[in-house]
Amino acid sequence: xxxxxxxxxxxxxxxxxxxxxxxxxxxxxxxxxxxxxxxxxxxxxxxxxxxxxxxxxxxxxxxxxxxxxxxxxxxxxxxxxxxxxxxxxxxxxxxxxxxxxxxxxxxxxxxxxxxxxxxxxxxxxxxxxxxxxxxxxxxxxxxxxxxxxxxxxxxxxxxxxxxxxxxxxxxxxxxxxxxxxxxxxxxxxxxxxxxxxxxxxxxxxxxxxxxxxxxxxxxxxxxxxxxxxxxxxxxxxxxxxxxxxxxxxxxxxxxxxxxxxxxxxxxxxxxxxxxxxxxxxxxxxxxxxxxxxxxxxxxxxxxxxxxxxxxxxxxxxxxxxxxxxxxxxxxxxxxxxxxxxxxxxxxxxxxxxxxxxxxxxxxxxxxxxxxxxxxxxxxxxxxxx
Amino acid sequence: xxxxxxxxxxxxxxxxxxxxxxxxxxxxxxxxxxxxxxxxxxxxxxxxxxxxxxxxxxxxxxxxxxxxxxxxxxxxxxxxxxxxxxxxxxxxxxxxxxxxxxxxxxxxxxxxxxxxxxxxxxxxxxxxxxxxxxxxxxxxxxxxxxxxxxxxxxxxxxxxxxxxxxxxxxxxxxxxxxxxxxxxxxxxxxxxxxxxxxxxxxxxxxxxxxxxxxxxxxxxxxxxxxxxxxxxxxxxxxxxxxxxxxxxxxxxxxxxxxxxxxxxxxxxxxxxxxxxxxxxxxxxxxxxxxxxxxxxxxxxxxxxxxxxxxxxxxxxxxxxxxxxxxxxxxxxxxxxxxxxxxxxxxxxxxxxxxxxxxxxxxxxxxxxxxxxxxxxxxxxxxxxx
Numbered sequence: 212x213x214x215x216x217x218x219x220x221x222x223x224x225x226x227x228x229x230x231x232x233x234x235x236x237x238x239x240x241x242x243x244x245x246x247x248x249x250x251x252x253x254x255x256x257x258x259x260x261x262x263x264x265x266x267x268x269x270x271x272x273x274x275x276x277x278x279x280x281x282x283x284x285x286x287x288x289x290x291x292x293x294x295x296x297x298x299x300x301x302x303x304x305x306x307x308x309x310x311x312x313x314x315x316x317x318x319x320x321x322x323x324x325x326x327x328x329x330x331x332x333x334x335x336x337x338x339x340x341x342x343x344x345x346x347x348x349x350x351x352x353x354x355x356x357x358x359x360x361x362x363x364x365x366x367x368x369x370x371x372x373x374x375x376x377x378x379x380x381x382x383x384x385x386x387x388x389x390x391x392x393x394x395x396x397x398x399x400x401x402x403x404x405x406x407x408x409x410x411x412x413x414x415x416x417x418x419x420x421x422x423x424x425x426x427x428x429x430x431x432x433x434x435x436x437x438x439x440x441x442x443x444x445x446x447x448x449x450x451x452x453x454x455x456x457x458x459x460x461x462x463x464x465x466x467x468x469x470x471x472x473x474x475x476x477x478x479x480x481x482x483x484x485x486x487x488x489x490x491x492x493x494x495x496x497x498x499x500x501x502x503x504x505x506x507x508x509x510x511x512x513x514x515x516x517x518x519x520x521x522x523x524x525x526x527x528x529x530x531x532x533x534x535x536x537x538x539x540x541x542x543x544x545x546x547x548x549x550x551x552x553x554x555x556x557x558x559x560x561x562x563x564x565x566x567x568x569x570x571x572x573x574x575x576x577x578x579x580x581x582x583x584x585x586x587x588x589x590x591x592x593x594x595x596x
Numbered sequence: 597x598x599x600x601x602x603x604x605x606x607x608x609x610x611x612x613x614x615x616x617x618x619x620x621x622x623x624x625x626x627x628x629x630x631x632x633x634x635x636x637x638x639x640x641x642x643x644x645x646x647x648x649x650x651x652x653x654x655x656x657x658x659x660x661x662x663x664x665x666x667x668x669x670x671x672x673x674x675x676x677x678x679x680x681x682x683x684x685x686x687x688x689x690x691x692x693x694x695x696x697x698x699x700x701x702x703x704x705x706x707x708x709x710x711x712x713x714x715x716x717x718x719x720x721x722x723x724x725x726x727x728x729x730x731x732x733x734x735x736x737x738x739x740x741x742x743x744x745x746x747x748x749x750x751x752x753x754x755x756x757x758x759x760x761x762x763x764x765x766x767x768x769x770x771x772x773x774x775x776x777x778x779x780x781x782x783x784x785x786x787x788x789x790x791x792x793x794x795x796x797x798x799x800x801x802x803x804x805x806x807x808x809x810x811x812x813x814x815x816x817x818x819x820x821x822x823x824x825x826x827x828x829x830x831x832x833x834x835x836x837x838x839x840x841x842x843x844x845x846x847x848x849x850x851x852x853x854x855x856x857x858x859x860x861x862x863x864x865x866x867x868x869x870x871x872x873x874x875x876x877x878x879x880x881x882x883x884x885x886x887x888x889x890x891x892x893x894x895x896x897x898x899x900x901x902x903x904x905x906x907x908x909x910x911x912x913x914x915x916x917x918x919x920x921x922x923x924x925x926x927x928x929x930x931x932x933x934x935x936x937x938x939x940x941x942x943x944x945x946x947x948x949x950x951x952x953x954x955x956x957x958x959x960x961x962x963x964x965x966x967x968x969x970x971x972x973x974x975x976x977x978x979x980x981x
Contacts, residue, residue, distance in 0.1 A: 374762075374763070375763075375939070376763070376912070376914065376927075376942075376956075376958070377759075377763040377926055377927050377928060378759070378760075378761070378762040378763020378764065378926075379763065382932055382933065382935070382936065383932050386935065386936060387936075388936070389936065390936060516922070519920060527761070529761065531956075532941075533941055533942040533943055533944050533958050534933075534939045534940060534941045534942060535904060535927075535928055535930065535939070535940070536932060536933050536936075536939055537901070537926075537928065537929070537930030537931055537932050537933060538930070538931070538932035539932060541762060541763075542761075542762050542920075543762060543920055543922065544922070545920065545922030545923070546922055546923070547767055547768050547921060547922050547923035547924060548767065548919075548921050548922060550767070550771065551767065551771060551772075551773070551774065551775060551921075554760070554919045554920070554921055555919060555920070556917075556918055556919045556952070557761075557918040557919060558918055558952065559918050559949055559952070559953075559954050562947035562948075562949070562954055562956075563947075564944055564947070567941070567943070567944070568944075569944050569947055569956065571761075571916075571947075571954065573761070573918050
């Protein structure tokens with residue numbers, strides 16, 4: 212069997228496509244795909260199911276078994292290091308060792324400290340060859356939130372904006388329905404659907420009274436929703452309070468109001484304040500501590516600017532409409548950069564037409580490097596182990 | 597010989613690539629490419645040379661002849677209808693008829709009223725089959741300026757901007773060096789190089805004292821330069837006045853100043869004024885009347901906004917830097933759109949990473965449609981003729 216890197220990358224991309232099929236269902240677990248191969252033949256394949264359900268490796272092993280295949284001597288491609296601890300399911304590494312593949316190819320080492328490199332070590336102890344790092348970047352992009360939570364104690368946060376070419380998110384009077392077209396809105400709902408929580412600010416709740424649910428695309432589950440509302444001013448009849456889980460982050464509590472809202476699945480969380488308002492990094496740490504991997508922010512200029520200023524934004528998801536508004540509300544209210552050199556730079560990672568609009572994706576290079584460095588250290592640890 | 601559309605499109609793209617090799621040299625003539633084919637063999641090929649030099653068809657025929665090929669029975673692919681009138685060179689259609697190809701495939705009918713469909717008619721009279729319209733859109737994109745001048749009496753105008761993601765072209769204090777990176781600047785110089793004139797406003801001359809020449813890429817000729825300067829305030833020592841052709845468009849003349857500048861290859865042109873300032877559509881008509889096909893605008897927010905407001909902009913060429921400035925100068929000063937429905941919409945035609953920046957190109961759909969409709973009418977005229 213060929214061990215060349217190109218073949219490994221091809222099969223790993225197949226496993227990543229399987230993992231993507233679980234995009235909306237696995238949280239707080241990572242999305243994982245697995246394919247078991249002998250030569251050019253797929254013996255079995257699978258993806259992680261919802262939390263508590265079987266992991267990708269077990270689904271793939273069962274698939275191969277159901278088709279009558281013995282996987283001894285095969286190669287297993289899995290997008291994340293197999294788990295070696297008893298969580299909600301028995302350790303995948305035991306099932307793999309029992310099935311005796313010749314080799315296991317892994318895209319990402321598991322950054323979860325509970326796993327701690329035991330997956331790779333136990334496979335090797337059992338005489339199974341292990342290859343690390345195939346398609347690591349793509350695998351990280353699919354699970355940046357999980358890796359971020361495990362390595363930084365923070366979720367992976369993207370800020371969604373719909374703006375005109377000249378950077379206005381609404382007309383001066385506030386009218387923003389609709390700058391971007393229906394396909395951009397549907398695409399935005401796909402990003403809501405993959406997130407663990409949709410976050411907005413009290414200004415947007417007051418102006419638009421949004422639901423913030425996923426409606427324009429099918430989804431097996433709704434993400435939670437959250438509002439940053441420093442002075443706890445939110446209307447108790449906001450449409451947001453429709454029965455799904457909602458967090459309201461405040462600096463000033465009102466216990467009676469909080470108790471009334473609690474009956475409607477709303478949790479009021481008191482956060483420390485900073486000179487400029489609520490301590491947003493603390494909000495993010497709180498979300499990570501509550502198993503939130505990915506945060507989808509849809510907010511006005513004020514909260515968007517505050518998140519950017521406090522370094523809370525990892526990615527920008529911008530739907531740009533092909534028009535100039537001349538004047539209007541900005542996408543993020545911030546003090547002017549002290550100089551062009553001082554302005555914080557993102558990195559373009561994608562530009563794609565969505566209907567008549569252009570979708571631009573940008574990533575914070577330093578935040579991404581923190582994840583890749585943590586993963587590189589995990590690889591070094593496995594190699595030394 | 598196969599006459600299928602796919603084969604025609606493939607060879608026409610080859611002819612278009614030849615035409616692109618003349619991007620910087622043919623004005624005021626169109627860029628034209630020609631390839632002569634028998635089966636899979638190229639017998640000869642060529643592109644239009646500088647004005648007064650041989651046209652593409654003649655270059656291709658000479659190439660075939662130099663290689664000892666008889667082109668009788670071949671197919672000639674040419675991106676623009678062969679000329680049938682004596683201009684600076686003898687009519688190409690005579691040379692083609694003499695060489696007796698079996699078929700001539702033409703991307704665009706010549707919109708020049710002097711040609712008037714005689715090219716197609718004379719080929720047909722001579723018993724040569726003619727196919728019209730292969731890759732017509734690509735061929736139009738390459739010569740939108742020439743077609744615009746012939747059919748609308750206007751040049752094709754693009755507005756170049758370098759902006760941050762939030763639509764600022766400079767910091768509040770005016771610092772714009774450099775929002776975009778060196779590769780974006782070099783790409784911008786390529787667009788300068790292909791244009792017939794680089795146009796700016798008095799505000800930019802005062803603030804930056806630019807040369808507006810092509811420097812970052814090699815070019816066989818410098819485009820002319822032009823300044824919109826309603827009150828004729830330009831400093832006679834502006835760096836712009838370096839000896840190359842410069843037009844200064846004013847509403848108030850100062851004959852003594854104009855005469856001093858005339859000695860330095862500067863022509864002062866008095867234009868009518870509108871309530872909001874100089875009559876910009878008149879400036880554009882004047883440029884077209886002076887054989888200007890393409891106008892590259894690099895201007896501040898004021899002139900950019902005025903050109904947009906008066907419908908003078910056909911394309912937007914936007915280099916977007918991956919950063920947010922928070923506050924700054926806009927890319928185009930305009931009154932706010934009355935409503936989102938009333939805002940003028942462009943159409944994205946391209947998004948391409950250029951270094952760390954993203955280059956976005958947008959086209960005015962109505963202006964483009966005016967060109968395609970004129971060409972469609974020309975095709976109908978040829979078919980009826």
